[in-house]
Amino acid sequence: MTDGMFGAKGTGDTSGYGGLVRKASTAGSSERPYGSYFDDVADDLERAYPEFSDAIERVVVDRGEITLHVKREKLVEVALILRDSLKFEMCMGVNGVHYPDQTGRELHAVYPLLSMTKNQRIRLEVSVADGDAHIPSLVEVWAGNNWHERETFDMFGIIFDGHPGLTRILMPDDWEGHPQRKDYALGGIAVEYKGATTPPPSERRSYK
Amino acid sequence: MTTFDPYAPSRDTTEGKVFSVTGGDWDALVQDIGATKEERVVVNMGPQHPSTHGVLRLVLELEGETITEARAGIGYLHTGIEKNMEYRNWTQGTTFVTRMDYLGPLHNETAYCLAIEKLLGITDDVPERASVIRVMMMELNRISSHMVALGTGALELGAISPMFFAFRERETVLEIFEMITGLRMNMAYIRPGGVQQDLPEGALTKIRDGVKLMRKNFKENATLLIGNSIWMKRTQGIGYLDLAGCTTLGITGPVLRSTGMPWDLRKVQPYCGYENYNFDVVTADTCDVYGRFLIRMNELEQSLRIIEQCVDKLEKLKGAPVMVADKKIAWPAQLAMGGDGLGNSLDHIRQIMGTSMESLIHHFKLVTEGFHVPAGQVYVAIESPRGELGASVVSDGGTRPYRVHFREPSFNNLQATAAMSEGGMVADIIGAVASIDPVMGGVDR
Numbered sequence: 231m232t233d234g235m236f237g238a239k240g241t242g243d244t245s246g247y248g249g250l251v252r253k254a255s256t257a258g259s260s261e262r263p264y265g266s267y268f269d270d271v272a273d274d275l276e277r278a279y280p281e282f283s284d285a286i287e288r289v290v291v292d293r294g295e296i297t298l299h300v301k302r303e304k305l306v307e308v309a310l311i312l313r314d315s316l317k318f319e320m321c322m323g324v325n326g327v328h329y330p331d332q333t334g335r336e337l338h339a340v341y342p343l344l345s346m347t348k349n350q351r352i353r354l355e356v357s358v359a360d361g362d363a364h365i366p367s368l369v370e371v372w373a374g375n376n377w378h379e380r381e382t383f384d385m386f387g388i389i390f391d392g393h394p395g396l397t398r399i400l401m402p403d404d405w406e407g408h409p410q411r412k413d414y415a416l417g418g419i420a421v422e423y424k425g426a427t428t429p430p431p432s433e434r435r436s437y438k
Numbered sequence: 439m440t441t442f443d444p445y446a447p448s449r450d451t452t453e454g455k456v457f458s459v460t461g462g463d464w465d466a467l468v469q470d471i472g473a474t475k476e477e478r479v480v481v482n483m484g485p486q487h488p489s490t491h492g493v494l495r496l497v498l499e500l501e502g503e504t505i506t507e508a509r510a511g512i513g514y515l516h517t518g519i520e521k522n523m524e525y526r527n528w529t530q531g532t533t534f535v536t537r538m539d540y541l542g543p544l545h546n547e548t549a550y551c552l553a554i555e556k557l558l559g560i561t562d563d564v565p566e567r568a569s570v571i572r573v574m575m576m577e578l579n580r581i582s583s584h585m586v587a588l589g590t591g592a593l594e595l596g597a598i599s600p601m602f603f604a605f606r607e608r609e610t611v612l613e614i615f616e617m618i619t620g621l622r623m624n625m626a627y628i629r630p631g632g633v634q635q636d637l638p639e640g641a642l643t644k645i646r647d648g649v650k651l652m653r654k655n656f657k658e659n660a661t662l663l664i665g666n667s668i669w670m671k672r673t674q675g676i677g678y679l680d681l682a683g684c685t686t687l688g689i690t691g692p693v694l695r696s697t698g699m700p701w702d703l704r705k706v707q708p709y710c711g712y713e714n715y716n717f718d719v720v721t722a723d724t725c726d727v728y729g730r731f732l733i734r735m736n737e738l739e740q741s742l743r744i745i746e747q748c749v750d751k752l753e754k755l756k757g758a759p760v761m762v763a764d765k766k767i768a769w770p771a772q773l774a775m776g777g778d779g780l781g782n783s784l785d786h787i788r789q790i791m792g793t794s795m796e797s798l799i800h801h802f803k804l805v806t807e808g809f810h811v812p813a814g815q816v817y818v819a820i821e822s823p824r825g826e827l828g829a830s831v832v833s834d835g836g837t838r839p840y841r842v843h844f845r846e847p848s849f850n851n852l853q854a855t856a857a858m859s860e861g862g863m864v865a866d867i868i869g870a871v872a873s874i875d876p877v878m879g880g881v882d883r
Contacts, residue, residue, distance in 0.1 A: 292815070295817065319685040322819070322826065327840075340830060344826075353819070373687055374685060374687040376853060399513055403512070415804055416524075416525050
């Protein structure tokens with residue numbers, strides 16, 4: 231792990247004047263009616279999937295977008311029903327978000343889905359604990375999630391069980407740590423080229 | 439032929455013999471390989487290779503000239519843009535995203551700014567003139583991007599002249615960009631709430647002339663390639679991927695439209711007022727490289743149509759604002775033309791330094807700290823030249839993004855390399871990759 235760039239400690243946040251930083255609020259769940267086509271999506275899913283209330287932890291409608299928070303054990307079942315019965319043919323990948331303050335559910339995986347048939351978009355979100363960062367892979371459901379899951383593993387360390395080849399994709403294979411996590415500081419690394427080493431920017435000069 | 443390279447020492451391999459090619463006599467290498475009596479050869483193509491469209495590494499398993507397995511290796515251009523953005527304020531993020539897909543910088547900026555505006559709840563407050571400028575710039579950008587796709591695609595298949603023509607047309611667009619934004623690429627011109635500055639004097643005339651010129655010149659490129667028997671043989675039936683393949687792999691853009699699916703976010707989920715323009719969604723039904731080539735060719739004309747409508751609208755909207763009225767989001771100072779080109783607005787400096795302490799404090803806070811964005815998460819998708827470009831943006835209520843993730847069409851579409859090329863000839867993977875038109879800056883971010 232590296233220190234902050236240019237000798238900066240902590241997060242390097244510039245918005246901390248007078249302690250004015252506002253903490254992230256975890257949006258509560260939304261009540262019906264959700265508005266727009268979201269009620270139809272929820273109704274259809276409930277009809278097609280009897281275990282709806284068990285699998286979906288909460289539904290959040292915010293800024294004209296609907297998010298279904300899914301239990302990870304049920305993710306593949308829900309995904310299959312969304313794909314086959316509700317015609318969400320495309321998954322636009324997955325991206326991780328790290329919330330270190332949400333104890334027990336620090337790592338979130340977010341899946342934006344698209345239905346070309348109905349011209350609708352929804353979002354699935356799965357959250358897991360940092361110490362048990364396992365989520366079932368959706369490559370069997372949407373093959374295009376292959377690289378997206380590798381990227382999320384690379385950047386956040388979320389392990390997608392059942393992925394055909396979960397290796398690093400953007401960082402070098404022997405890299406240590408998962409750079410997009412909040413506990414991974416932004417900092418330079420030494421560069422080695424043809425035997426010579428250039429120190430990281432953070433060690434070249436102090437701006438303290 | 440194993441040559442000694444002091445900086446890349448030889449490695450042990452578990453199976454087979456390794457041949458390192460670092461120049462030299464090709465015949466000798468062929469003889470060496472022939473002597474092994476091995477039918478199956480694994481070839482490492484790239485990451486530094488003129489035909490892989492950037493620093494893309496292709497690992498090909500060949501039997502003779504037939505590809506039995508193809509895998510793409512990426513990450514050589516990873517620059518940590520998403521991580522860096524978490525350490526800069528929202529406005530500064532535009533200078534990062536513009537560098538991702540460097541052939542479509544204005545699309546990156548627009549996706550990012552639309553996401554911020556959605557988080558701020560000011561989507562409807564963005565002035566009409568700003569939206570029209572955005573659309574016009576994006577369509578110009580689509581032309582310059584398609585020109586690179588067509589030019590380099592043809593070059594990689596061995597046709598050199600189309601690239602000269604394509605880059606000449608691209609130059610017309612880049613000159614317009616330079617006049618309007620000051621830069622030919624990586625402009626950071628589109629900002630949360632509008633655009634960075636209004637069009638300069640004479641820009642619309644230059645665009646009108648440019649459109650006229652390009653419309654004439656595009657025909658030259660078309661006559662060079664369409665119907666050309668070598669070009670047809672290299673592209674027709676190559677890189678086949680049908681609709682089912684596209685949906686399961688999440689492929690969008692010209693590759694999806696080459697299956698006959700008229701899916702264009704500008705039409706089906708309009709943003710920036712695209713519903714107010716007349717244009718057609720171009721499709722093909724061949725599912726191959728040739729279809730994708732034709733789509734890009736014909737999209738040029740559609741982009742020109744949109745640009746002309748934008749110019750008409752902008753003439754009517756002369757003098758209208760190009761930034762939201764909220765001074766907390768808009769940059770406090772207006773730039774003015776000084777003796778040396780752009781400079782600070784002297785009126786603004788006089789106000790903050792001479793008359794109003796409050797203005798000085800506001801200026802300082804807004805410039806160094808930036809504006810707050812209410813907590814939440816959004817996903818905004820736009821139609822970039824390569825397909826659906828999605829911005830997943832999370833805010834924690836602070837002045838800097840909590841998490842920004844880009845669903846890059848190049849990153850996603852590159853996964854189709856294997857499906858398009860396995861079972862085909864090794865020479866055809868070049869055409870297949872070129873028809874995806876991946877931009878490695880966007881793939882690796």
